Structure formats: C-alpha cells, structure tokens
Amino acid sequence: MRSSEVDYVFPSTPGKIKIERAHKVNRQFHRCLGIFASTSSTMFFWVLFVIVLTASYISFVNSGSRCFSSPASVYDGVEWQKRVRTSAQIHRSNGLSVLVTGAAGFVGTHVSIALKRRGDGVVGLDNFNNYYDPSLKKARKALLNSNGIFVVEGDINDARILAKLFDIVAFTHVMHLAAQAGVRYAIQNPHSYVHSNIAGLVTLLEASKSADPQPAFVWASSSSVYGLNTKVPFSESDRTDRPASLYAATKKAGEEITHTYNHIYGLSITGLRFFTVYGPWGRPDMAYFSFTRNILQGKPITVYRGKNGVDLARDFTYIDDIVKGCLGSLDTSGKSTGSGGKKRGSAPYRIFNLGNTSPVTVPTLVSILEKHLKAEAKKNIVEMPGNGDVPFTHANVSLARKEIGYKPTTDLETGLKKFVRWYLSYYGYNQDKPV
Numbered sequence: 001m002r003s004s005e006v007d008y009v010f011p012s013t014p015g016k017i018k019i020e021r022a023h024k025v026n027r028q029f030h031r032c033l034g035i036f037a038s039t040s041s042t043m044f045f046w047v048l049f050v051i052v053l054t055a056s057y058i059s060f061v062n063s064g065s066r067c068f069s070s071p072a073s074v075y076d077g078v079e080w081q082k083r084v085r086t087s088a089q090i091h092r093s094n095g096l097s098v099l100v101t102g103a104a105g106f107v108g109t110h111v112s113i114a115l116k117r118r119g120d121g122v123v124g125l126d127n128f129n130n131y132y133d134p135s136l137k138k139a140r141k142a143l144l145n146s147n148g149i150f151v152v153e154g155d156i157n158d159a160r161i162l163a164k165l166f167d168i169v170a171f172t173h174v175m176h177l178a179a180q181a182g183v184r185y186a187i188q189n190p191h192s193y194v195h196s197n198i199a200g201l202v203t204l205l206e207a208s209k210s211a212d213p214q215p216a217f218v219w220a221s222s223s224s225v226y227g228l229n230t231k232v233p234f235s236e237s238d239r240t241d242r243p244a245s246l247y248a249a250t251k252k253a254g255e256e257i258t259h260t261y262n263h264i265y266g267l268s269i270t271g272l273r274f275f276t277v278y279g280p281w282g283r284p285d286m287a288y289f290s291f292t293r294n295i296l297q298g299k300p301i302t303v304y305r306g307k308n309g310v311d312l313a314r315d316f317t318y319i320d321d322i323v324k325g326c327l328g329s330l331d332t333s334g335k336s337t338g339s340g341g342k343k344r345g346s347a348p349y350r351i352f353n354l355g356n357t358s359p360v361t362v363p364t365l366v367s368i369l370e371k372h373l374k375a376e377a378k379k380n381i382v383e384m385p386g387n388g389d390v391p392f393t394h395a396n397v398s399l400a401r402k403e404i405g406y407k408p409t410t411d412l413e414t415g416l417k418k419f420v421r422w423y424l425s426y427y428g429y430n431q432d433k434p435v
C-alpha cells in the first residue's frame, strides 16, 4: 500500500506508519553520511550534517503531529476546555453527563440532541472521516452546535484526547457509537474495521476503566452478529458464532471484549444490537438512502435477491425508536463498580436487540420509496453476491421491552415518509449538495 493510500484509509491513524517514515528518512540520511564522510572536507560535512539533521527533525515533528487529528495544544487551550465543560453541564436533577463518540454520525447526532433536550450534559467526539461525504457530518455538527453540543474533532484511537476529556469532565456515561459501519465495505477495506471497531474500542474502554469515577458504558453492537442464524425472530440468547462478514465479526468481538472489561474492571456494559436503522440525517451508504438518490436522478438501482429468487428482508428500525432505546439503556445502566483499575464488585453486563419486529422485503422498501418520491425506480435485480450480506433479519425485543421499556412505534411506511421529507429539504429536488 502506498503511503498516500494509508493516509486516505486512516484519517487519524496511530503514529506507527508515520514514525516508520521518519525512521526511513533517518536511514537514508545515514547512508548519505557514509558517502560524504569519505569524500568531503570536515567543514563541509558538518554544515551539511546540521542542515540535514534539522530537515530530518522538522520532517519527524510534522509527521508526528499528523498522527492525531488535532495537535495537543488545541486540547489544552483554556477556551477549548471551557467549551467542553459548558457542553457537559447537566441542567436537570439526576441528569447524566455523557461522552458520545461518533456524535456527528447518524445515530450519534439524534441521541446527542435527545439527551441535551432533556437536560443532560453531552460532549461529542468524532473523527469526521471520509467513509461517506464529510460535509453531511459537518452539517450534523452545525445542528449539534445550535443545540448547545460541542463536538471535539478527534479519534477514539487517540488515548491522549480521551484522557484529557475524562480529566476535564466526570462523565457518568459513555455512549459509544463511533464505528466503521457497513456490511459490504469490509471486503474493500478490512483494516478500517479492525482499526475502529476493535483497536478504537479497546482504547476507549481503557480510558473508561481508568476514569475516576468510572462511567457506565453503552455501545452499538449490531444485528449482523446473528450471521447465518436461521432461527427467527432473533433473540439475544441465540447463536452468534457464525458471522457472515468481517463487520459482524468485529461487532461480535466487541461484545466479547466489553465482557472482559466488565469482568476485570467492573465497568457497567450495555451492548445494543441495532437492526438496519434508517431516517432523517441518515447514512448515504445505506440502501434506502442511495436508492432515493438514484431514483430522483433517474439512475438504476441494484436490488439483491436471495437464493431461489427469495427476496431479502430487513427489520428496518426508525431512528426515533432507536434513540428511545439508547436513552432507556443509559437510564437503566447501573453503576460501574471499579476505580483506579480495580473492581469493587460485580457490575451489569447487558445485551439488547433494538429492532422493529416486523421485517420488510427490499422490493417493498423500493415501492414505498417510489410512492413517496412519486417516481419509478429503474430496478436491476441481481443475485445477492457473496459479500457478507445475510438474507433476512428479524428482532425479538421482549428483553429490551422488559428491562428498558423499549417499544418501537414507527412502521417503515411512516418512517420513510419522514426520511423523504428530510431528504428533499436537505438536498432539494436538484440535489446540488454532494452525497
């Protein structure tokens, strides 16, 4: 992989790659040193030595500062700390103070605003990577700012920024929504899943377990962990050891990793298995979003079909229902029991399905969109490629209903109508913004 490709793939990669590059510069320098030592005068050599050493140092320093999304000095500024503290302030009795990772993402934006509106303190963290159009993330950030939420631009792999945030604010909860999403993209860029969903998760758990007081930790797992499971509807106690994609495997790994932090350090953990979440301010890489764009532009859409001509189906879940599930989880999470890296007693470890409980086929999704958009789709129906997709999902949410009062209320028809209204108001009929 060329270094420019590395930069593209990992917008705020840990320093190893860049530091190696600096070492390479130093190695080349030493090679030159040998040649010059044998052929030049001592004076010329030392002048050259100082010039090259300075250049090498500047190159190293620059490469080091690019390792993180922002230089540390930004985080240390008095003004910056004030913004973090103000954003984290609680404005209701028994309110929460929540660090929301992936705050400029789809679910992160909605959850952050819902928390803020009921008087909780919220600080967002997002690396604004370019998996999909960053201008949509910037627009969400503007929306968050107008709701009094400060979003720190930083990566969950950056232990320094996490330590700084926990230093400034005694967060009661972490709502961890930052992730490399998308089931099929894992074929193209497998390492981005390991980077965000495993390495990033561990870095955030390390910061959380070291924080005093320890926050309760609620995070986004995925319906994809059910993989090749054929028993329906999917219940939390069903098999999850046959993932169909690397995305699913990293989410399943996350469930195991969080369990160890619960077991060793007493972190209160709640994992939420989201079922194909959709709605306003959604993700452009998802089918309902890209289908809308293509239908409006008169471009064809590809509709996958399962074996023997069976339609694929998803338990599409509207964002407002997911937000209620997230808030219900935060409110009932129970306390972490550790401090200073030591556990003082057992803490809750929970996993819940957050789905809609009524799967809809992909062709039905398309017809609902056609109706709301008043336009016909040019459908290109192809057999589902073997790229990590599963034929159907269907959630049993009895456990979430019992434990956190979760009760989905929005059907796909109603939810897509709201999505289309937002889409047209955001992009316009002429779609003059990038998607």
Ligand SMILES: O=C(O)[C@H]1O[C@H](OP(=O)(O)OP(=O)(O)OC[C@H]2O[C@@H](n3ccc(=O)[nH]c3=O)[C@H](O)[C@@H]2O)[C@H](O)[C@@H](O)[C@H]1O
Binding pocket: 181, 182, 183, 221, 222, 223, 224, 274, 275, 276, 277, 285, 286, 287, 288, 302, 303, 304, 305, 312, 313, 314, 362, 389
């Ligand atoms: O529940 C989850 O845990 C996941 O939900 C979502 O994954 P999926 O359920 O796969 O959603 P999405 O891509 O919208 O495809 C929907 C349907 O359209 C079909 N599909 C898709 C694209 C296409 O071009 N054609 C097509 O038929 C496709 O075959 C599928 O049947 C999130 O993206 C993921 O991040 C994760 O959160």
